[in-house]
Amino acid sequence: MSAETTYSTFITEDAIDRLIKEDVPYLDLTTWALGIGSAPGRIEFFTREKTVLCGTEEAGRIFARLGLTTTFRLPSGSVVDPGQLLLAAEGPADALHIAWKVSLNILEYTSGIATRTRKLVDLARQANPRTVIVTTRKGFPGTKELSIKAVLVGGALPHRLGLSETILVFEQHRAFLGAVADFPAHIQRLKTKACEKKVLVEVDSLEQAIALASAGVDGVQFDKTTPDETKRYVSALRAINPHLVIISAGGVNESNVAAYAASGVDAIATSAVYFGKPADFRVTIAPRQ
């Protein structure tokens, strides 16, 4: 019932098992060879820097799967100061060692994404409360469930989860459509055929955007225009259709996101949150008296 439920994109039990297996196919050989596997112990995770936390629910599921008992857990979305305990669990030493790095990696990678996302979201919101951050499909293949959760926890939305439920026309589509002059007719057909979706088009120039806005598209996406250009384009386009959705994509980062937001766009699409250093947590494992 807590806020964390809101962030639980659906991650299957099999995905949890696969992640464990990826790091520990059979056993922790070191623990086994030392003969300490059944000793009762405790694992604790601490922040080293200010972090928007993510992945504690998945870490908790990994603990449960390995027979460990979670004794403390802050929910995803918590903003945590340096040096704070964020997660703790108890159980036999071998299970603690199996759980250690896979849960740490999940926590650090997803918290890294969530923290970077929150930063962009806050910067954009301060500049323009109506501008939202949306994240592209450029995550590391094989990580979408975890990455999308981190994005949501950070306060952004996925731009498009995949290709199957949204309309975004790229130059790479238009190349197959024949004469440029025919494109408005194609837009009309698209709008009728997929009437429940907004029809968005990636554009190269203001001229193209104006032509499309006149043709009735629901939104345009500019790729790698500067904040100044973008501001100018937004004004010109709003004059044609005040409801036109305008998206800036490409080259967005913490230093320029406020300027993009101030340009008046509805959304800023970015891939930058997916990469960069993971969050950094300290882990202790010790016997339990």
Next chain:
Amino acid sequence: MSAETTYSTFITEDAIDRLIKEDVPYLDLTTWALGIGSAPGRIEFFTREKTVLCGTEEAGRIFARLGLTTTFRLPSGSVVDPGQLLLAAEGPADALHIAWKVSLNILEYTSGIATRTRKLVDLARQANPRTVIVTTRKGFPGTKELSIKAVLVGGALPHRLGLSETILVFEQHRAFLGAVADFPAHIQRLKTKACEKKVLVEVDSLEQAIALASAGVDGVQFDKTTPDETKRYVSALRAINPHLVIISAGGVNESNVAAYAASGVDAIATSAVYFGKPADFRVTIAPRQ
């Protein structure tokens, strides 16, 4: 039979299918709604910067899976100058659009890792031809097959693929072993029990390392010691056992890797190659005459 075979860590067909599904659960709705799906086309990928290429074999498998024909492909491991064609395929527009981003993301993420790895490998080798780069288990959960391939392509080896076939004693293990004075006896038992493996121990100080070297460990790993400290430690330890494996881990990057190598360590363990910006490729999709 080409060199690329050497780099093909085993990636299952199901993994290929899952990666496609992750990005395109059913269809490219835009292509479908535009009615251009069956038009014959071509996709081409070009570098934008100097890159150690990775993932072209997997991209080729994605193309094959979707009924596309690969017409040009450089093997993983190729060092490619900016602006070069690296991969091309032909087939119907809908398959090209389904293949586009998933193959691009695989190419860019793995080439990014391979390029960063090669940089570290080259810098280390110039400073000390006997020092190797090994990569930690700190990759993004869910990406191990692709990440390990990229590491191998870059010229490094995984430090440990998982916990089940190597011995590395952490403080988090020793905490369960009781009195410090008993540790040499534990080392002896470990060496007998797991006689086919090297027994490595992560150490906090030179004193600890000396004690362990005297007790017969096969190797020690220092975490976050400076290159200067490391150099001093290496000298001291080689005096005890010239065959002792010495590993530096923690905080390694392009600016200090040469100094670490010059310290005389056998291996430098790093996580840094796993994160950072993906490589950047340009993609064109166009009709085929």
Next chain:
Amino acid sequence: MSAETTYSTFITEDAIDRLIKEDVPYLDLTTWALGIGSAPGRIEFFTREKTVLCGTEEAGRIFARLGLTTTFRLPSGSVVDPGQLLLAAEGPADALHIAWKVSLNILEYTSGIATRTRKLVDLARQANPRTVIVTTRKGFPGTKELSIKAVLVGGALPHRLGLSETILVFEQHRAFLGAVADFPAHIQRLKTKACEKKVLVEVDSLEQAIALASAGVDGVQFDKTTPDETKRYVSALRAINPHLVIISAGGVNESNVAAYAASGVDAIATSAVYFGKPADFRVTIAPRQ
């Protein structure tokens, strides 16, 4: 490159294998016990009634998976008269018997859906060329890939593939939003937050629809209103916002779909195509000389 490519929603190899296994876990015991497994033979499928064909690509993949050679195949989307050959393959008798019923069932179920869909699409289009048919999420759980392919082949679009990329507010959501008077403010927030999606709301009455249209929703969905009511509602709502998307859902069938289309709605949502009798094909298996 043929039209059929356009319809190939992404069905994994593992899904193909699971479907075969579901019907034939190990072998055709009868063929084996009769000792006829290696005899060369041919399988042929014929229509018994006029059918919009679907699933021949998947049947072809089943044949390939079992070592059979497809010798004739009409693509999905073909409209086929009674008594026509639609698919044929050759190979050893045991593989033919393993392939028989699973491919037949795929063909008959998906062609049944495609045929019913095409019927509704044609009836709606004749009454109003701008009205499209969209299909609900009420398919048989476990069949979505095949069902969606059949819907596309039939000429309709899925209303929503799932919950994760579209916005449709049900009464079951509104119940958690507090005072009815606050709903317009919620709509505004939704539109800003999910600016790339159309915000659709299922409504109970014209009054509610008018209030929402005034509040700026992109579309409304009526559930189980009659064609006459719907027509009246459409007129009233278009007067407020000529671009409002209006959807009729519930109780649509071949006898009333034209009336719904004539009411002027943009889309008609239906579940009816998912159930009903499968198409009926005749199959022969015989030795090949």
Next chain:
Amino acid sequence: MSAETTYSTFITEDAIDRLIKEDVPYLDLTTWALGIGSAPGRIEFFTREKTVLCGTEEAGRIFARLGLTTTFRLPSGSVVDPGQLLLAAEGPADALHIAWKVSLNILEYTSGIATRTRKLVDLARQANPRTVIVTTRKGFPGTKELSIKAVLVGGALPHRLGLSETILVFEQHRAFLGAVADFPAHIQRLKTKACEKKVLVEVDSLEQAIALASAGVDGVQFDKTTPDETKRYVSALRAINPHLVIISAGGVNESNVAAYAASGVDAIATSAVYFGKPADFRVTIAPRQ
């Protein structure tokens, strides 16, 4: 320990997870965007018509998987009057919305099959208490576990679960056996080789059936003979072998099943229960005080 246990054909946890994922790949975007995900709520399912209930165990497992608490549940096999509560659960709004349609679809499709099956079983039993209903392999591919559970709940048995553990010789097998005159010898070999199975043969005519009964087959299956013909055939065949199993298949429905049963056959094989309208349930979701 309740009767429901008897009906739980084995459905894996992974199947449960796949079914949820099929409808909700990541999250309910509407719930998330409205910010109501963590509000406590309740879901309730009610019949609209008299129904033989099925699938409540699987719905309960979906609830559990999503962190919901089932507070009321009638077991599969219950015969429920219109307007009755059959299932209820509590938990956060986002989990309720994720669970809603997938559990409803499972309940409605399987209860539809169970209800149609029970109808045929009751009609047949009234006409002839010794005649059983068996269901063919013609279910929707991908649904066998759920479909077979529904069939059992309805009181029938699967005719053949697959090809691997039963012997049924079709014309499509005989075509590979050479001269008709040799068929009795084949039957003898089959009976010896697969001595633990009954050897059944699908026949076209009484003459064929008589020849086979004389040759020692354990049973014959008539396809699409009328009830009157069937009655005559049964008499003729029982005179030869009173223990011969006689099965009617093809074209069976609620209007003629009693006549087929009255003909004296041992079993009536039907596909009709698999398709037809799902059961119809009403669902409420509301906040919990």
Next chain:
Amino acid sequence: MSAETTYSTFITEDAIDRLIKEDVPYLDLTTWALGIGSAPGRIEFFTREKTVLCGTEEAGRIFARLGLTTTFRLPSGSVVDPGQLLLAAEGPADALHIAWKVSLNILEYTSGIATRTRKLVDLARQANPRTVIVTTRKGFPGTKELSIKAVLVGGALPHRLGLSETILVFEQHRAFLGAVADFPAHIQRLKTKACEKKVLVEVDSLEQAIALASAGVDGVQFDKTTPDETKRYVSALRAINPHLVIISAGGVNESNVAAYAASGVDAIATSAVYFGKPADFRVTIAPRQ
């Protein structure tokens, strides 16, 4: 089209991939570290003893999956003298090394089962041409597809593939049925309800078997009776019902199988073929000029 097709129980591509992964999760580290992975080579498998071959088709699929070309292959079921080449493939050294042990293990385990099975089948047939060998469900969990293929290749049939399509009443079932006197009535109900199956019962004594034969069961299974007892029982029971299926199970081996067959039973059920030494093959890998 060859005889081998007859033996191909359905083994999925995913199963092939899982088997490879089980032995080689990523790469052959030795080959990689030696830098010989891309050298062209050849692998050859030779018998060391007389063997009924099995698993060459699966080995061939492993080769294909790894990009190797099969250049020679004897089909499953071949009886091969010592020292003969049975399988050969060509391709790069790393793929040869990845393929080596997993294909060898499949070949040796399944050929071991096939060879032991064929031995029992031949011994039984010589003693009594009408007695068949059937194998129990006591294979190593996780190996059923491979084990069943080997059993079929050896000339036997699986007694029961699983619990879901055959009727065999154990004492462990009867314990729940109440008074012994009621058992005949239960048998009657079983025969009606599952009229398409033979009703078999495992019995403890001749008395029990006689009572059941009189009650109409289709077959009885004796567990661990001696050949002499069995012979006596068969005579007594055939006098009651000449068509009664009589099965001997328990303790069967190469030294007594002929005696059991001579007792006149229809089938001999055994687990012994599943365990025992694998077949022994010699493998060479060498460069190809």
Next chain:
Amino acid sequence: MSAETTYSTFITEDAIDRLIKEDVPYLDLTTWALGIGSAPGRIEFFTREKTVLCGTEEAGRIFARLGLTTTFRLPSGSVVDPGQLLLAAEGPADALHIAWKVSLNILEYTSGIATRTRKLVDLARQANPRTVIVTTRKGFPGTKELSIKAVLVGGALPHRLGLSETILVFEQHRAFLGAVADFPAHIQRLKTKACEKKVLVEVDSLEQAIALASAGVDGVQFDKTTPDETKRYVSALRAINPHLVIISAGGVNESNVAAYAASGVDAIATSAVYFGKPADFRVTIAPRQ
């Protein structure tokens, strides 16, 4: 927290479900047809001979998965005298029958391996307390998780879990390396490149072993040398390098393992524990009052 935790190599929930499905795809038809499925009962497992127990944790997970309650369970690793209760569970008769054979087969196969392993371990240890038993990769494909657990429970270690984390040079590798004289240089490169692993080489003769020991390999493996030869080789090699790891492989069994251990080798590699008769347990299922 008990000792059994130490032995729990990681077996996924999906693996548990697959094992159940392999034996019972849908239901126990016999239980269902008898109508006894919901009767409360109890299952009990007893040893028939002295056994090193294994697999009770997995059997317990199967019970839990099927809704049964485990009421008694000895941990893996227990040494149990004949006739002792080792495992018991309670629940409805149908779940008991579904659980019966799959849990029994897991228990019997893994306990068989554990018992044979313990025997070899004890015999070797008595002859030489420093010699360990390691098991090869020659287990039945598809059983590695269960087999490795049994090996660990028996007191041995896997020689190599797979090819990806250890270095063992076979003749099949050397064949690609060119002139024999160059091999020492290759060894040096291997040792540098894979400095964290011991470099082991399989050798044919003492001469070869001496050359390699001089070249700096960490260990040598002799295949099928007699205990006497081995003893002589050990002496000769220890004179060169007292720390050289020496392994005997091939043809080891209970009658010669002590002699091999007495030869002074560090490890004895064997495949023999994987095959041989499973342990033999007695199972009762009965109603619970």
